[in-house]
Amino acid sequence: MGSVKDLTILMKPGAKKAGIGTFLFSDRYSVFDYGEMPDKIENKGASLCLVSAYFFEELERRGIDTHYLGLVEGGKVKRLDEISNAVNEMKVRLFRVIKPVKKKKGYDYSKFKEGLVNYLVPLEVIYRNFLPKGSSVFRRLDAGELSLDELGLETYPTPGTMLEKPFIDFSTKLEDGDRYLSVEEAKRISGLGEKFDELVEIIKQVNEIITEKTSKIGIRNEDGKLEFAVDESGKLVVVDA
Template sequence: MTSVKEFRIEEEATATDLGRGSFVFTDDYSVFDWGKMPDQIPQKGASLCAMGAFNFELLESEGVPTHYRGVVENGDVIQLENASHPPSEMAIDLTQVPDLPHEGREYEYDRYHDAAGENYLIPLEIVFRNRVPVGSSLRRRTAPADHGLEFDEWPDEAVDLDDPIVEFSTKYEEGDRYLERDEADAIAGAADIEDLASVAREVNRIVTDQASSAGLVHEDGKIECLYYRGEIRVADVVGTFDENRFSYEGTQLSKEVLRQYHKRTQPEWVQAVEAAKAEAKRADVADWKSLCDVDPEPLADGVLETARDMYCSGANAYTGREIFDAPPLSTAIGAVRRL
């Protein structure tokens, strides 16, 4: 289903009813949309599962509907606090995900919704931003005035936002792109775009407050949602170090660490990926990866260990629970700084 987690179906969703299934989190990782990279990060999957479960339970306690049912242990669906060891499987409700027909980069969303009815995964990612760091794509695509900011141009340092920025991007297109509200509203189908933005802001508030209580800064993130009988429910996984960007004492605590490490140590591969994406866009080809003639190299054992501690120590700190046998977050972050 995805590059870092497997998808199990117990009961198929129908036009009228949700199904049941689960995510099985692996230790694979992906950067720059490459898909499965050539090595694994120990216990990364369990850390994402634990943080995702914690956040879903937090959202449910705050009245935000989700597709979460619990974590799976010995075949039983239980709450995270009752798990005897770090979980790697999450039980979820399933919705319909029709095929999205396309010709090149022309996607036929009307056919997606004709097949979906009123029980479907909304084919959008809803992005929220609390900070605009240097290098953010937002700086290339927009001006500060577009967001009510009192700058003539973007400053050379990160910009913290009083009010989060909410954006929409495509989910199932081979090369995802940010959307104007009118196009996002059309792609959302029966789901109202302002309701989606409202859900995203509430999720952002809850995750930001939890991060702050753990001494973390929540910089940005995204959610995916399903639509069922007129209700929007948060789907996929929420508030992990893969979906969101956090920092601790000024140092990144997220998958961004791996992105930046590859930029520094494997620039030829990163440049080849960017060139392949640009060529695919020019040629109106969906599969950019087939145009890339450089493959990523595996990471050194020490780098994988540092990444493992970042994920596991970060999960412990965020949840306030000793789920993993991992060093204190300050120690893990020190190793990240030395990468």
């Protein structure tokens, strides 16, 4: 069980074959790293499930592979335009979660090598179009962990700055706590080799698609997080929701 959705494994993933599972989107919600909150938001689960399905289907229509298999209604897997009622269950492909080995100093990612297949890439990949008050970017700039050049800026930003180009950020996925990464370290621990550049291009495309769709209804796409897997054929796929 996750903090906001529950996973049921129908078939476990293997070294060379994807598994199958279902996500049950709940009305629970979490806040940053504080975890699950004590109350619930009515119909949040179904709403998030349907929005996720909409974008998964849109990404696939535009040639971006995902792990999405469809929505579950009445025990049957359906596309979004086939359901009769709002649902909160989604069927997906599952991939191996290979944990890095924890050492006295840091983590050992030597298992993640170019050519590895059917695994969850151990990164969270974030696009940032906007810098709101409280963004971690300000703290990292002050600490010297980020440079203005990396953000595509010439002067120190103020809260509310809209970036001319999205800033692509990386953090760990499978460590005890999230840790921001340089591009070089993200590429090294991902195991993707030359496919890493493809991952960056995919998240830029996803950002553009979400911005295109949300701007039509007056919503500003400030930032977002994606996760990726490499499937059994070696293709990058967008996963989670």
